[in-house]
Amino acid sequence: xxxxxxxxxxxxxxxxxxxEALDAVLHDIHSRNIGTIYxxxxxxxxxxxxxxxxxxxxxxxxxxxxNHDNGALFDPDGFSSGAERAIFWTxxxxxxxxxxxxxxxxxxxxxxxxxxxxxxxxxxHGSPRSPLNEYVFPEDIYNQRKIERIFSFxxxxxxxxxxxxxxxxxxxxxxxxxxxxxxxxxxGERKLMVNVGSVGQPRDGDPRSCYVTLQDNAIRxxxxxxxxxxxCEKILAIAELDEFFGKRLLEGK
Numbered sequence: 001x002x003x004x005x006x007x008x009x010x011x012x013x014x015x016x017x018x019x020e021a022l023d024a025v026l027h028d029i030h031s032r033n034i035g036t037i038y039x040x041x042x043x044x045x046x047x048x049x050x051x052x053x054x055x056x057x058x059x060x061x062x063x064x065x066x067n068h069d070n071g072a073l074f075d076p077d078g079f080s081s082g083a084e085r086a087i088f089w090t091x092x093x094x095x096x097x098x099x100x101x102x103x104x105x106x107x108x109x110x111x112x113x114x115x116x117x118x119x120x121x122x123x124x125h126g127s128p129r130s131p132l133n134e135y136v137f138p139e140d141i142y143n144q145r146k147i148e149r150i151f152s153f154x155x156x157x158x159x160x161x162x163x164x165x166x167x168x169x170x171x172x173x174x175x176x177x178x179x180x181x182x183x184x185x186x187x188g189e190r191k192l193m194v195n196v197g198s199v200g201q202p203r204d205g206d207p208r209s210c211y212v213t214l215q216d217n218a219i220r221x222x223x224x225x226x227x228x229x230x231x232c233e234k235i236l237a238i239a240e241l242d243e244f245f246g247k248r249l250l251e252g253k
Contacts, residue, residue, distance in 0.1 A: 005121070008032070008215035011196045013040035013125070013161025015057070016068065017047025017090065018200025018249075021209045022056055024226035025199050034213060040161040040196060041066025041112070041125035045083065046245040047200055048234035050090045054105050065112035066125045066162070067132050073109055078133070082242035089240035120156035127160060128153035128193075135163050136193070138175040147173050151191055158193045159212075165204045166197030166212075166221055177204070178221035185219045194219055200231075201245075207252035 010029045015022050029037060037060040044050040045068030057063050071079060071087040072094060079087060094105055114131040116123040127134035129150050140146055151171045168176040171191040178197075185192075197210025204210075208223040228249050235246030 005118070005214055007036060008034050008213055009036040009038055009061075010034045010211060010213050011038045011040065011123070011159050012199050012211040013196050014042045014066070014164050014198035014201055015039070015047075015053050016042055016045050016198070016200040017050040017053050018231050019047070019049035019052045019056075020228075020231040021200045021224075021226045022053055024224050025209045025211055026056065028222060028224045029211070029213075032213065036061050038062040038116075038123060038159075040064050040123060040159065042068045042161065043109075044068055044072050044090045044094075046086050046235070046241070047231070048238055048241065050093050051099060051105065053200075054094070054108065055101070058104070058108050062116055062123065063108075063112055064116060064123060064125050065109075065114050065132065069109055069112060070132060073106075082244065086241050086245065089238070117155075122154060122158040124158065124160050126162045128158050136160065136169065136195070137163055138165060138167060138177075141169070141173045141175045144173055147171070151193070154191050154193060156191055157187065158191075160193060160195055161198065163195060163203070164198035164201050166195050166210045168219070169193040169195070178210075178223075183221045187217045187219065197221070201249070202252040203248075205252050207249060 039060050041064040043053050043057050072091045076084050076087045124131040127136050168185050196212045199209045207228050208225050213220045232246035232249050235241045236243050
């Protein structure tokens with residue numbers, strides 16, 4: 001394994017202001033005695049606790065910029081009307097001068113990088129070709145040109161989020177869901193692209209949070225139950241947040 005990862009690391013993504021989910025995942029990570037956490041972006045957006053989630057992430061060893069984080073910092077572009085309203089509401093929460101550590105949160109967010117490399121390992125939010133915005137869905141394996149072009153940017157292994165659908169992409173246009181591989185995939189000589197799933201907005205039909213660990217040349221997917229109902233009710237109580245963002249949590253879609 002790359003010497004940068006002699007110790008296990010946890011890789012999470014797409015928290016989306018869901019504090020209940022994030023705290024459950026962090027508890028699970030710590031129960032495994034893992035001290036290094038990488039976050040692949042989208043700390044905020046959709047959820048009811050952007051400030052608290054940003055504060056948790058400020059203690060991680062790496063955090064990347066996601067498209068919703070970028071939207072909160074600047075004018076959102078390419079969002080649905082509901083997502084855009086959520087972004088503007090999120091921005092107001094982060095700008096509230098009556099809250100402590102406002103400056104520290106903004107300084108943390110504006111300094112987030114879009115990519116990170118460590119030897120053969122690359123970390124992005126969207127894709128290696130377009131780190132902030134490009135979606136790579138499981139069905140894209142049928143678009144050989146797209147997959148080949150994306151893999152041309154990968155040296156060996158790339159970890160991503162953004163779609164909220166966990167799994168393994170191979171350079172020969174195959175996709176493996178965590179269930180298909182028993183939740184474990186061994187690193188080899190061939191290129192891989194790994195979607196780590198979502199902490200706060202799972203969309204693969206499983207409402208439990210998802211993240212991965214990297215240890216002993218193996219990627220392991222983990223599902224973590226959390227108080228989905230509480231997270232949903234928080235969103236429903238905020239008029240500026242579309243109720244759909246809460247209700248979809250109940251089904252993981």
